[in-house]
Amino acid sequence: xxxPSTPPAAAAHTVGVQAGELExxxxxxxQSARFRDYCPNGLQVEGxxxxxxxxxxVTASLALIDAAIARGADALLVxxxxxxxxxxxxxxxxxxxxxxxxxxxxxxxxxxxxxxxxHAQLGNNAxxxxxxxxxxxxxxxxNGIIAWGDxxxxxxxxxxxxxxxxxxxxxxxxxxVEVRLGRPALVxxxxxxxxxxxxxxxxxxQGFFETAIDLGVDVFLTxxxxxxxxxxxxxxxxxxxxxxxxxxxxxxxxxxxxxxxxQFGLCHEFVDIPNxx
Ligand SMILES: [Zn+2]
Numbered sequence: 291x292x293x294p295s296t297p298p299a300a301a302a303h304t305v306g307v308q309a310g311e312l313e314x315x316x317x318x319x320x321q322s323a324r325f326r327d328y329c330p331n332g333l334q335v336e337g338x339x340x341x342x343x344x345x346x347x348v349t350a351s352l353a354l355i356d357a358a359i360a361r362g363a364d365a366l367l368v369x370x371x372x373x374x375x376x377x378x379x380x381x382x383x384x385x386x387x388x389x390x391x392x393x394x395x396x397x398x399x400x401x402x403x404x405x406x407x408x409h410a411q412l413g414n415n416a417x418x419x420x421x422x423x424x425x426x427x428x429x430x431x432x433n434g435i436i437a438w439g440d441x442x443x444x445x446x447x448x449x450x451x452x453x454x455x456x457x458x459x460x461x462x463x464x465x466x467v468e469v470r471l472g473r474p475a476l477v478x479x480x481x482x483x484x485x486x487x488x489x490x491x492x493x494x495x496q497g498f499f500e501t502a503i504d505l506g507v508d509v510f511l512t513x514x515x516x517x518x519x520x521x522x523x524x525x526x527x528x529x530x531x532x533x534x535x536x537x538x539x540x541x542x543x544x545x546x547x548x549x550x551x552x553q554f555g556l557c558h559e560f561v562d563i564p565n566x567x
Contacts, residue, residue: 306340307554309333309365309398315553316546319412320405325433327404328375335372335389341365345560346547348539348565350399352384355391358560363397369414369543371401406436406542407492412549414492417541421567422472422511426490430505431491436498438489438505457484460509460529465502471537473566478520479529485509490521493539501507503528513538514567 306528313333317323345358351368355566358366370387373379381389387558392399407414408429413438443458458466460480468475489502489508495512496519502510503526510528513535523530544560551558 294446294546295422306342306364307556309400312341312365312550312554316400316402317483319549320402320409320546322402322405325408327400329356329373329403331405332400334400334401335392335397335522337365338387338396339364341398341554342545342556344550345558346543346558346560347563348536348543348564349563350388352388352391354561354564355388355395357563358397359391359395360381361561363557365398365400366378366392367402367547369398369401369403369541370408371399396561400449402543404433406433406546407539408433408548409542412542412545414539414542415490417545418490418492418538419540422490424468424490430489431472431498431501436489436491436495436501436505438507440489440504441485441488443486446514456546457486459483460485460531463488463509463529464531467531467533471533472538473534475534476515476525476532477529478515478531479509479527483508483527483536485529492542493535496532499523499528508561533567534565 300473329460343363343366344365344367345361345363346367347354350368373489393426410416423442425439425442426437430436460479460483462479463485464475483515487507489505490509491498494514496516499510499519509535511531515532519530547558547560548557
């Protein structure tokens with residue numbers, strides 16, 4: 291679904307592919323034009339050579355740029371690029387350093403934000419669901435940015451439990467999230483609440499908690515948390531898990547990078563620059 295026709299991958303391996311061609315392919319794949327976003331999606335900074343080596347990562351920080359340069363990359367693919375709406379657009383300080391490092395090394399920067407969150411197979415929500423064992427039933431919110439479905443539970447083994455709907459409590463789910471994402475999660479709500487149906491949205495989607503509650507779910511999972519989320523969890527009885535902005539958004543860009551590598555015969559590496567937030 292939404293997969294553009296396959297380009298000649300074998301031939302591309304030695305000669306590389308223009309970053310502009312990757313942009314056109316990704317715009318089509320991720321349906322970029324459908325999104326009203328906070329930043330431009332696509333090729334944000336042009337490189338100087340065809341792309342053979344691609345590095346992907348969550349945020350185009352200086353550390354990720356340096357890691358890409360150290361690996362001999364021709365292009366960097368990220369979820370969090372530059373030129374955010376409302377941001378100071380002058381190239382000073384940190385912004386100057388990052389752009390200077392990209393230009394100085396001829397490295398192309400491709401960035402996809404909301405289109406990369408929402409893609410039904412390769413997007414952040416879909417890929418996080420694979421990591422955490424959620425089955426997707428539907429989506430909500432503008433451009434389907436919130437996913438909802440069921441929490442996959444281990445089949446009950448105990449005699450007499452056959453036919454019982456498998457379930458877990460909020461504390462069990464929190465443990466699963468912490469183990470699979472490798473970091474502590476902040477959990478709001480009654481830890482003994484039975485949770486079956488869940489809504490989730492990677493990154494900083496704590497403002498969608500009320501929308502999730504309206505979906506009738508037992509728990510909402512996102513990356514970040516705000517003060518009012520506590521009161522909303524207490525007064526609605528719906529659980530809330532903040533599992534980390536960075537931690538929940540590592541999987542979409544990696545999946546898209548792997549997909550590009552297959553389609554165009556590129557060398558690809560996902561580089562995780564740890565971020566505790
Ligand atoms: Zn994000």
